[in-house]
Amino acid sequence: MRKIIFTAIFFTINCFSVLPPFYQSKEEIIKILNDPRLHEELGSGSLIIKIEKDNNIYTVYSQKYSVEVEVVYMPTDKLGKQDFRLNFEKKINHLLDL
Numbered sequence: 573m574r575k576i577i578f579t580a581i582f583f584t585i586n587c588f589s590v591l592p593p594f595y596q597s598k599e600e601i602i603k604i605l606n607d608p609r610l611h612e613e614l615g616s617g618s619l620i621i622k623i624e625k626d627n628n629i630y631t632v633y634s635q636k637y638s639v640e641v642e643v644v645y646m647p648t649d650k651l652g653k654q655d656f657r658l659n660f661e662k663k664i665n666h667l668l669d670l
Contacts, residue, residue: 591653591654595653596654597625599653600630600643601630603656603658604623604630604632607658607660609658610632610639610660613637613663614632614634614639615634618634618635618637620633621633621634621635628642628643628645629642629643635666636665637664637665638663638666639660639663639664640660640662641659641660641661642658642661643656643657643658644656644658644659
């Protein structure tokens, strides 16, 4: 009986300890938007018009520029949301495309 209760508690803890993808991506986007490097790359007067994600790369678009930001997940043993850091990769000037 103890074995069944322990197993049930173990699986319940594990099911609720992982952050769902929606909330993980929300944390990633918030961190990108609050990062001073984004403001430096796009300019503080820029209007963000679109954010796209492809695997671990977010692309943030303004009227003039886009910036690629890589999300690098940190190894961890803890439960819950994954820790990560951001690498600002490439800035593209859209005015050159006209």
